[in-house]
Amino acid sequence: MxxxxxxxxxxxxxxxxxxxxIGGLIGLGFGIPAIAYVVGPALVKGQAQEWIQLGAISKxxxxxxxxFKVKITRQTGWIVNEEELSVYVLTxxxxxxxxxxxxxxxxxxxxRWITDQDKFFCPCHNGVFDKQGNVVSGPPxxxxxxxxxxxxxxxxxxxxx
Amino acid sequence: MLPRFADWLDERMGWRxxxxxxxxxxxxxxxxxxxxxxxxxxxxxxxxxxxxxxTIYYVPTPDHAYDSVQYITTQVAGGWLIRGLHHWGASVxxxxxxxxxxxxxxxxxxxxxxxxxxLTGVGLLLLVIGFGFTGYLLPWDQKSYxxxxxxxxxxxxxxxxxxxxxxxxxxxxxxxxVTLARFxxxxxxxxxxxxxxxxxIHLYLVIRNGISEIPKKEGGKQ
Numbered sequence: 379m380x381x382x383x384x385x386x387x388x389x390x391x392x393x394x395x396x397x398x399x400i401g402g403l404i405g406l407g408f409g410i411p412a413i414a415y416v417v418g419p420a421l422v423k424g425q426a427q428e429w430i431q432l433g434a435i436s437k438x439x440x441x442x443x444x445x446f447k448v449k450i451t452r453q454t455g456w457i458v459n460e461e462e463l464s465v466y467v468l469t470x471x472x473x474x475x476x477x478x479x480x481x482x483x484x485x486x487x488x489x490r491w492i493t494d495q496d497k498f499f500c501p502c503h504n505g506v507f508d509k510q511g512n513v514v515s516g517p518p519x520x521x522x523x524x525x526x527x528x529x530x531x532x533x534x535x536x537x538x539x
Numbered sequence: 540m541l542p543r544f545a546d547w548l549d550e551r552m553g554w555r556x557x558x559x560x561x562x563x564x565x566x567x568x569x570x571x572x573x574x575x576x577x578x579x580x581x582x583x584x585x586x587x588x589x590x591x592x593x594t595i596y597y598v599p600t601p602d603h604a605y606d607s608v609q610y611i612t613t614q615v616a617g618g619w620l621i622r623g624l625h626h627w628g629a630s631v632x633x634x635x636x637x638x639x640x641x642x643x644x645x646x647x648x649x650x651x652x653x654x655x656x657x658l659t660g661v662g663l664l665l666l667v668i669g670f671g672f673t674g675y676l677l678p679w680d681q682k683s684y685x686x687x688x689x690x691x692x693x694x695x696x697x698x699x700x701x702x703x704x705x706x707x708x709x710x711x712x713x714x715x716x717v718t719l720a721r722f723x724x725x726x727x728x729x730x731x732x733x734x735x736x737x738x739x740i741h742l743y744l745v746i747r748n749g750i751s752e753i754p755k756k757e758g759g760k761q
Contacts, residue, residue, distance in 0.1 A: 408585075408588055411617035411620050411621060412588070412592055412617075412621070414616040414617040415592055415595075415615055415616055415617040415618060415620075415621050416592070416595060417616075418615050418616030418617070418618075419614075419615060455596070455607075455610055455614075456603070456606035456607050456609065456610035456614075457603075457606070
């Protein structure tokens with residue numbers, strides 16, 4: 379009989395376990411939402427891609443990258459910004475279009491087309507690209523990023539966001 | 540393993556006497572009303588945790604305050620919960636602090652040797668009200684804007700120095716970006732620092748003096 383009582387959990391230990399368990403639950407109740415709350419925005423994917431109208435294809439010179447600038451709205455957090463998107467468009471035959479981002483693939487500076495030299499130049503670290511966007515010299519690791527294009531009613535569109 | 544580590548740590552830190560003084564102290568037989576102080580402390584900790592989390596996204600300027608609060612409530616994962624806990628916790632704080640004070644009055648627990656505990660408690664009551672008043676402006680919506688117009692006007696009614704108090708509260712003639720910034724500063728820096736100091740003293744005194752017994756009826760022998 380006495381042996382059995384020894385095995386039973388004491389009032390004090392019961393309280394300890396109960397308080398520990400309730401405290402643990404409360405801790406989880408705060409901890410899990412807190413982690414989700416802090417990490418949440420980091421997991422949000424970029425905005426959905428959509429077709430952006432660049433302008434009339436008649437403006438594009440054959441064989442020379444032509445610069446288009448369009449205003450796009452971009453939402454970051456609670457702020458909606460209007461940003462300017464600059465895109466170089468190249469066509470050799472007036473049918474197929476190559477739309478290239480003007481952002482250098484090295485560290486994100488803005489590249490510029492210099493007609494005299496027939497190349498794109500990046501002012502930051504001397505990255506040089508040819509008119510197709512391929513790296514000629516300098517530190518850029520890959521060719522200029524390209525956008526998917528489509529032509530509708532003589533207007534050129536790119537897929538971006 | 541764990542008990543041995545606890546011993547190892549105690550030998551170097553001496554945490555055990557501190558732990559025992561806080562959690563294993565002698566108590567008179569009391570009732571549930573004596574838990575109101577602990578309940579207040581619990582909600583205060585809730586306010587601290589959720590408040591710190593809110594500052595991760597909240598921006599205290601007129602052009603961002605409202606939008607950042609909407610962003611927290613509708614966009615951030617669990618943001619509605621964190622803000623909700625902070626919002627409702629604020630009201631619960633006031634209710635609990637008042638009930639706790641009533642308990643102390645009704646059971647006469649403010650008497651010798653606990654007068655200083657009572658006085659720090661009065662200070663804490665004022666701080667909680669200050670938290671409520673400054674926090675109410677931060678969402679920067681119509682309700683908070685006009686409530687603060689009214690609240691600061693009320694302070695302005697004080698004879699002689701009223702206008703001066705109103706200007707200091709608003710940081711100028713009108714309720715503006717300056718007001719929002721200083722209310723935020725008070726809400727997250729000045730008041731929490733003061734609160735922690737006073738809570739520290741309050742709890743030290745509760746532990747040092749022990750809690751009061753329930754008063755006995757006159758002539759009653761138990």
